[in-house]
Amino acid sequence: MRTAIIGNGVAGITVARLLREQDAQSDLDVFTRETFPYYARPQLIELLAGAIRQEALSFYPQDWYERQRMGVHYGETVHSIDPKTKELVLGGTRHAFDWLVIASGSDAFRPPIAHAELPGVFTLRTLADALAIKDYAALHGCENALVVGGGLLGLEAAHALRRIGINHVTVLEHNLRLLPRQLDAEGAHILQRILASKGLGIELGASCRSFGGDERVEKFLLEDGRSFPADLVLLSAGVRPALDFLAGSGIAINKGILSDDRLQTNIPQVLALGDVAEWQGKIWGIIPPILDQAPVVVSTILGGDRSYQGSVASNTLKVLGVDLLVAGVAQPSPGNLCEVRVANEDRQTYIKLVFEGVHLVGAICLGYKKLQAQLNRWVAEKKQMTVAEAHAIVDQNL
Amino acid sequence: MTKFRCTVCGYIYDPEMGDPDAGIAPGTTFENLPDDWTCPVCGATKDMFEVES
Numbered sequence: 001m002r003t004a005i006i007g008n009g010v011a012g013i014t015v016a017r018l019l020r021e022q023d024a025q026s027d028l029d030v031f032t033r034e035t036f037p038y039y040a041r042p043q044l045i046e047l048l049a050g051a052i053r054q055e056a057l058s059f060y061p062q063d064w065y066e067r068q069r070m071g072v073h074y075g076e077t078v079h080s081i082d083p084k085t086k087e088l089v090l091g092g093t094r095h096a097f098d099w100l101v102i103a104s105g106s107d108a109f110r111p112p113i114a115h116a117e118l119p120g121v122f123t124l125r126t127l128a129d130a131l132a133i134k135d136y137a138a139l140h141g142c143e144n145a146l147v148v149g150g151g152l153l154g155l156e157a158a159h160a161l162r163r164i165g166i167n168h169v170t171v172l173e174h175n176l177r178l179l180p181r182q183l184d185a186e187g188a189h190i191l192q193r194i195l196a197s198k199g200l201g202i203e204l205g206a207s208c209r210s211f212g213g214d215e216r217v218e219k220f221l222l223e224d225g226r227s228f229p230a231d232l233v234l235l236s237a238g239v240r241p242a243l244d245f246l247a248g249s250g251i252a253i254n255k256g257i258l259s260d261d262r263l264q265t266n267i268p269q270v271l272a273l274g275d276v277a278e279w280q281g282k283i284w285g286i287i288p289p290i291l292d293q294a295p296v297v298v299s300t301i302l303g304g305d306r307s308y309q310g311s312v313a314s315n316t317l318k319v320l321g322v323d324l325l326v327a328g329v330a331q332p333s334p335g336n337l338c339e340v341r342v343a344n345e346d347r348q349t350y351i352k353l354v355f356e357g358v359h360l361v362g363a364i365c366l367g368y369k370k371l372q373a374q375l376n377r378w379v380a381e382k383k384q385m386t387v388a389e390a391h392a393i394v395d396q397n398l
Numbered sequence: 399m400t401k402f403r404c405t406v407c408g409y410i411y412d413p414e415m416g417d418p419d420a421g422i423a424p425g426t427t428f429e430n431l432p433d434d435w436t437c438p439v440c441g442a443t444k445d446m447f448e449v450e451s
Contacts, residue, residue, distance in 0.1 A: 316441075
């Protein structure tokens with residue numbers, strides 16, 4: 001049996017590991033566009049911030065794949081998939097497979113802003129991106145950075161740029177509040193106060209129209225006509241599944257690759273997981289669901305009967321020392337009972353618990369790291385508690 | 399006491415430090431962590447950890 005895996009991120013390497021643990025013999029090949037061995041994408045922010053060295057990201061030894069008896073093909077772009085011959089079409093060669101696992105992940109989305117091709121305008125998705133941004137900032141002594149997009153990655157990256165000594169870092173968010181997907185209005189307001197008090201510039205409800213500069217980026221122009229200097233720009237406008245190579249393969253896609261509960265696509269023995277896979281209309285874009293999906297992929301390949309039942313949405317974030325947990329249904333539609341507590345008079349902390357009937361189904365917790373793990377667990381198990389009990393728990397921890 | 403490394407993100411669980419933010423006291427061995435404890439950096443579960451050598 002020959003299994004090919006496209007992608008060497010969390011999804012690809014986790015499937016490779018688990019498959020090899022359960023099946024010592026079959027042929028296993030991993031194809032990746034990356035030229036670096038597996039690295040920890042969650043730590044790229046810390047690398048950009050100068051808090052860790054590159055070696056700390058790449059903790060799989062060079063000979064790991066050899067010892068696991070896997071082929072790993074770095075810098076190998078899969079151009080297309082031939083479903084009839086069951087082959088990957090590579091640059092000049094082909095690779096035959098019996099089972100194919102598509103774990104190609106996602107690419108940074110580049111919003112259509114005029115002159116975004118100027119040197120100094122970056123996205124941050126890969127190790128190469130992080131190294132390029134660091135080198136560029138040092139080479140040009142950058143002092144005015146712009147981050148387009150006030151989502152999780154944008155805020156963390158803005159903080160990292162401050163930490164490497166860029167004096168002025170401005171986050172541009174076209175919504176009227178930060179983290180619109182994660183936070184409600186009150187939570188976002190508190191987070192904004194904290195970030196602003198620590199020196200991060202924030203422009204809400206603003207969109208970038210164009211960049212300007214002769215040889216490299218020097219300024220940006222907003223839709224409202226205002227213009228500001230910027231010698232380094234980071235576009236942080238989300239990601240899109242990496243699907244380009246699927247054209248002509250017959251593999252059904254919507255936003256991502258349509259995958260069933262066994263993580264099978266519409267083509268027999270072709271599976272998909274992680275950021276590239278769309279399951280029940282959902283693309284998660286975070287690590288924990290990948291770790292739920294990988295054992296299902298391996299089970300499907302080896303003839304088992306595991307199925308993927310979804311994951312509990314959960315996100316933690318730390319920017320400028322502020323801990324934030326947003327778990328489960330944090331922004332309920334009307335009809336659910338919401339219990340909201342704002343903890344401190346200076347409004348730098350915020351706790352909100354969301355109940356469906358007597359079950360805790362969602363939580364926002366800003367500034368209380370101690371409560372995060374417990375709340376996360378309770379939301380996952382939809383813990384039953386009365387509002388009075390919830391009050392008591394919150395009071396104890398304030 | 400043995401340290402364990404998250405195979406996803408590289409975080410190292412050091413029993414001497416514990417994971418106070420998650421309510422894990424210093425001195426807690428990896429084996430004694432609750433089954434639902436997850437990596438504080440990336441959310442990986444305990445079975446994704448390996449002995450750090």
